[in-house]
Amino acid sequence: MAHIGNDIFKAKELLQKGQLVAIPTETVYGLGANALDEKAILKVFEVKQRPFFDPLIIHVSGIDQALNYAEFNDERLKKLAQKFWPGPLTLLLPKKNNVPDLVTSGLSQVAVRVPNHELTLQLLKQLNFPVAAPSANPFGYVSPTEAEHVNKQLGDKIDYILDGGKCTVGIESTIVGVEEGEVCVYRLGGLAIEEIEKEIGKVSLRINNSSDPKAPGQLKNHYAPNIPLYIGDRAQLIAKFTNKKTAAICFGKTPLQTQNVTFFNLSEKENLNEAAINLFSFLRIAGEGDFDVIVSEPLPDKGLGRAINDRLRRAETKI
Numbered sequence: 001m002a003h004i005g006n007d008i009f010k011a012k013e014l015l016q017k018g019q020l021v022a023i024p025t026e027t028v029y030g031l032g033a034n035a036l037d038e039k040a041i042l043k044v045f046e047v048k049q050r051p052f053f054d055p056l057i058i059h060v061s062g063i064d065q066a067l068n069y070a071e072f073n074d075e076r077l078k079k080l081a082q083k084f085w086p087g088p089l090t091l092l093l094p095k096k097n098n099v100p101d102l103v104t105s106g107l108s109q110v111a112v113r114v115p116n117h118e119l120t121l122q123l124l125k126q127l128n129f130p131v132a133a134p135s136a137n138p139f140g141y142v143s144p145t146e147a148e149h150v151n152k153q154l155g156d157k158i159d160y161i162l163d164g165g166k167c168t169v170g171i172e173s174t175i176v177g178v179e180e181g182e183v184c185v186y187r188l189g190g191l192a193i194e195e196i197e198k199e200i201g202k203v204s205l206r207i208n209n210s211s212d213p214k215a216p217g218q219l220k221n222h223y224a225p226n227i228p229l230y231i232g233d234r235a236q237l238i239a240k241f242t243n244k245k246t247a248a249i250c251f252g253k254t255p256l257q258t259q260n261v262t263f264f265n266l267s268e269k270e271n272l273n274e275a276a277i278n279l280f281s282f283l284r285i286a287g288e289g290d291f292d293v294i295v296s297e298p299l300p301d302k303g304l305g306r307a308i309n310d311r312l313r314r315a316e317t318k319i
């Protein structure tokens with residue numbers, strides 16, 4: 001198993017040597033490597049078993065550092081960076097030549113983000129390279145929101161896990177870019193669209209639900225727990241699986257006790273931020289527990305509820 005601790009110096013040394021370090025962020029834990037070191041990047045793809053067509057996000061300590069690797073040509077994206085960095089926002093920006101093609105899967109834009117986590121920000125400030133970090137989970141599986149999640153799944157393949165506690169947002173960053181002059185959201189995430197639109201006005205959604213590998217990161221079969229998951233009317237689903245041990249994800253008032261059903265309440269107070277924090281750890285606990293099936297109702301389609309519904313749909317068992 002990997003060493004776990006909060007030693008930034010150790011993390012820095014390992015990254016400088018081209019080794020892998022899991023890093024905490026406010027969204028999910030990342031599997032970090034020196035983004036300018038192709039060998040280190042290759043290790044990330046290998047450990048994650050991630051296809052090379054799926055590019056990586058680079059993490060920097062602020063706009064100043066970002067400017068070493070990417071151009072800020074669009075005023076609206078600049079405004080978003082100024083307002084929301086550090087935070088759960090990833091920007092797709094024209095890349096500079098020093099960013100290896102391996103990081104961007106050959107695309108001309110690089111995904112950049114400044115994570116809002118004290119420990120990781122301190123680490124990034126001390127490095128003279130950006131840290132490429134996909135979520136620290138095997139490809140296609142639920143993202144980790146605690147150091148122990150990383151250790152369980154990838155612990156024997158990485159050198160160090162920087163433990164920054166439980167993630168405070170719990171769902172991956174919102175990805176934003178510009179296409180044909182229009183600001184587009186490519187992945188719903190920890191920064192609600194409403195917040196973005198308050199700053200720069202209407203944006204369009206380019207959320208891809210296909211299984212087309214040319215649609216990076218938007219693969220439909222993603223975030224999957226290791227037992228089937230179905231979304232729909234909860235009572236109907238519970239009735240359908242009456243002989244199965246069911247984990248039922250709920251939101252708001254917990255329904256009455258039902259035989260064979262265990263309820264996992266994302267937020268009794270109907271708080272969507274709290275629900276986002278709990279989502280992945282519930283999917284994980286349910287997937288690893290003594291259950292046959294997970295059922296869930298969609299959450300309200302606003303704020304972080306939209307990103308939560310997106311993750312649930314991608315995790316849903318396809319028939």
Ligand code: TXA
Pocket residue numbers: 025027028029030031054055056057090092104107109110111113115133134135136171172173174175187215216217218
């Ligand atoms: O919150 C997050 O964004 C976390 C933490 C660790 O920062 N990272 C994360 O990374 O979720 P990952 O690799 O699991 O998801 C990154 C997504 C992928 O869907 C990828 O396809 C997309 O970002 N992406 C990365 N670079 C891109 C690029 N140049 N153009 C288009 N999409 C890109």
Ligand code: MG
Pocket residue numbers: 134135143
């Ligand atoms: Mg991921």
